[in-house]
Amino acid sequence: MTASVHGPVDVVCLGESMVTFLPTQAGRLADVPSFVRGIGGAESNVACALAAAGHRTRWVGRVGADGFGDHLVSAIAAYGVDTSAVARDPERPTGVYFRTATDRATDAHEVVYYRAGSAASAMSPHTVPSGAIRSGRVLHLSGITAALSPDCLALMRDLATRRDGGPLVSFDVNHRPGLWGDPSAAGVLLELARGADIVFVGEDEAEQAWGVRGADAIRAALPEPSVVVVKRGAAGAVSFTRRPERHSAPDPGAVTDTDTDADTVTTVPAPRVTVTAPVGAGDAFAAGFLSATLRGLTAGQRLRHGHLWAAAALTVPGDLAAPPAAGHADRLAALDDEAWGRLHLGPGWTGEDQEVRTP
Numbered sequence: 001m002t003a004s005v006h007g008p009v010d011v012v013c014l015g016e017s018m019v020t021f022l023p024t025q026a027g028r029l030a031d032v033p034s035f036v037r038g039i040g041g042a043e044s045n046v047a048c049a050l051a052a053a054g055h056r057t058r059w060v061g062r063v064g065a066d067g068f069g070d071h072l073v074s075a076i077a078a079y080g081v082d083t084s085a086v087a088r089d090p091e092r093p094t095g096v097y098f099r100t101a102t103d104r105a106t107d108a109h110e111v112v113y114y115r116a117g118s119a120a121s122a123m124s125p126h127t128v129p130s131g132a133i134r135s136g137r138v139l140h141l142s143g144i145t146a147a148l149s150p151d152c153l154a155l156m157r158d159l160a161t162r163r164d165g166g167p168l169v170s171f172d173v174n175h176r177p178g179l180w181g182d183p184s185a186a187g188v189l190l191e192l193a194r195g196a197d198i199v200f201v202g203e204d205e206a207e208q209a210w211g212v213r214g215a216d217a218i219r220a221a222l223p224e225p226s227v228v229v230v231k232r233g234a235a236g237a238v239s240f241t242r243r244p245e246r247h248s249a250p251d252p253g254a255v256t257d258t259d260t261d262a263d264t265v266t267t268v269p270a271p272r273v274t275v276t277a278p279v280g281a282g283d284a285f286a287a288g289f290l291s292a293t294l295r296g297l298t299a300g301q302r303l304r305h306g307h308l309w310a311a312a313a314l315t316v317p318g319d320l321a322a323p324p325a326a327g328h329a330d331r332l333a334a335l336d337d338e339a340w341g342r343l344h345l346g347p348g349w350t351g352e353d354q355e356v357r358t359p
Contacts, residue, residue: 003077012136016120017041018095049287058082068094085132089119124151147179171196236269253300268303271343284313
């Protein structure tokens with residue numbers, strides 16, 4: 001099933017989506033007896049989450065002319081995402097991968113990709129429809145796509161460039177060393193990030209890729225983007241917003257909101273979360289932040305919505321979770337700093353009738 005969105009598009013997301021096989025129990029891949037089929041892909045995850053929240057989204061990608069490609073397109077379209085610009089490749093397969101149930105940050109985590117030579121790796125400036133890509137208010141990309149092939153890298157270099165009159169370019173660094181296989185990744189990812197308007201980067205991945213430590217140093221390495229969001233895991237997130245965009249009134253969502261010569265710097269801690277599965281939080285955070293950006297909310301509110309959407313992903317078993325209802329999230333994002341600091345979110349918290357646990 002292919003879905004089309006009629007009218008203006010809020011966010012276009014471009015990248016590879018794969019069929020994922022999630023283990024039915026914990027353990028090594030060698031010991032897991034069965035898996036449940038799902039879908040996964042950083043950019044399509046963002047598109048699905050935003051569509052579930054009522055935004056008009058389009059996913060642009062390339063899949064094989066096979067059953068897995070059929071499943072991906074149908075599953076993503078079921079969220080309300082426009083998939084009309086997804087190409088089908090008769091010669092290359094749809095990518096798939098298997099993973100264990102453990103945290104990606106631990107040595108016990110295993111993930112096995114079958115994506116070399118996939119249909120998505122054939123994306124290039126000549127094989128994707130430029131009109132469909134640039135038709136939204138925001139174009140969301142990630143560093144994963146650049147690692148898939150030289151053609152994909154050429155496409156990313158073409159897209160990750162600020163243009164007058166074009167969409168805001170949102171770029172999630174998503175450093176995946178295993179995909180690159182050579183040390184060029186660091187320079188490429190820095191180049192692409194510097195061409196974007198909004199950048200999402202983890203404090204840990206910036207240190208790993210660029211040898212840059214701390215939020216201030218990351219902003220110094222990325223002076224061009226209008227907004228740089230540094231994710232600090234359980235410690236929260238920091239946004240650097242170029243001062244012409246700052247708000248004259250105090251930001252009710254910001255725990256700290258200070259000015260430098262160039263930026264408004266906003267820091268918001270993450271709420272405590274009882275984690276069901278430690279996957280999908282980064283994509284959900286980006287989607288929540290972009291949703292709040294599209295709604296014109298303040299920097300602090302954008303960060304809080306990012307945290308809340310990430311918490312929704314962390315409290316479900318799979319990579320992709322429905323975001324909290326807008327009214328529910330708005331009420332939590334509007335809490336004063338003391339009440340925000342007491343939040344403790346667990347499985348089921350996104351339901352309107354589910355009480356959020358506090359100490």
